[in-house]
Amino acid sequence: MGRPIFSLTRLSGGAQAALPVLMYHRVLPERDPLQAETHTARTMDTQFRTLARCFKALPLDEAASLLAEGRLPPRAISITFDDGYRDNHDIALPLLQRHGLTATFYVSSGFLNGGTMFHDVMVETVRHAPTGQLDLGLKDASPVILGDVASRVAALDALVRQVKYLDPVQRERLSERLLATLGHKAPHQLMMDDEQVRALTRAGMSVGGHTTQHLILARLDEAAAWEEIRSNADVLSNLTGQRITSFAYPNGKPGTDYGPQHVEMVRRAGFLNAVSTRSGVGTRSAPRFELPRFVLNETTTAGILMRMLRMTAYPVGEAA
Ligand SMILES: [Zn+2]
Known part of the structure; x- marks a missing residue:
């Protein structure tokens, strides 16, 4: 049975x-x-x-x-x-x-x-980056192409996977760099x-x-x-x-x-x-x-x- x-x-x-x-x-x-x-x-x-x-x-x-x-x-x-x-x-x-x-x-x-968690920095980076290629300058990582919502969802998924297991110091530096680029579009009080x-x-x-x-x-x-x-x-x-x-x-x-x-x-x-x-x-x-x-x-x-x-x-x- x-x-x-x-x-x-x-x-x-x-x-x-x-x-x-x-x-x-x-x-x-x-x-x-x-x-x-x-x-x-x-x-x-x-x-x-x-x-x-x-x-x-x-x-x-x-x-x-x-x-x-x-x-x-x-x-x-x-x-x-x-x-x-x-x-x-x-x-x-x-x-x-x-x-x-x-x-x-x-x-x-x-x-x-x-504070802002790196995941949320990535979400806003992918949301606000202009149409075209987004290159975070990571070693061994290929740039992603941004266009419509579906492409941004896929890009976010790929980038989060690339960044999640980065060395903590490297990840923090990247996060700070992206936050500075986002300027007033950076996530606020999350x-x-x-x-x-x-x-x-x-x-x-x-x-x-x-x-x-x-x-x-x-x-x-x-x-x-x-x-x-x-x-x-x-x-x-x-x-x-x-x-x-x-x-x-x-x-x-x-x-x-x-x-x-x-x-x-x-x-x-x-x-x-x-x-x-x-x-x-x-x-x-x-x-x-x-x-x-x-x-x-x-x-x-x-x-x-x-x-x-x-x-x-x-x-x-x-x-x-
Ligand atoms: Zn958690």
């Missing part, structure tokens, strides 16, 4: 339970053709309404503990946001509150109060400030670690990786007045973006659990410092429910 399509025992809590951890980044007021995958306020509202009706959202810390103890309540989920975007405070927080949900926000503290992070905590949301400069840990030497993890935890705990106990690995791909030595550092830094970007749902036997997550892209109630059931039926490592 084949595997049942949906394993509902995974959603009835207890020792066999699976924990879906949803991963969000930005939420835009309106759809941006250059970032079509990014959630809009409208999609998020539909998703949160459905999740609030059918599931029980828990802070990641609480969910991770209950999962490990085999005491997860029925239909438990966790909602997470990465990076520390201002729209998390301005748009996502009111939506969470409207639907009575709680979430955990992983914040890269080095970008708070006016990230939260200190007060907005505090507002999340005051609203009962959780704040977690995501390193200071959002550097890919596997690209750093041991001392630099440790400093990235530790300094971020210090800043966030001073900011919120709370111990920071949950961590999200930047970029988050196991084996590529972080390794076992970084899992150990996160543990040593005093965190109690961590999430990756590996797609899947957590189970009791899943490593507590590498809980998988997934992105919910569905925009209709039926689609959202089907996806939640489908993900839950096949916990990570057991995917059919």
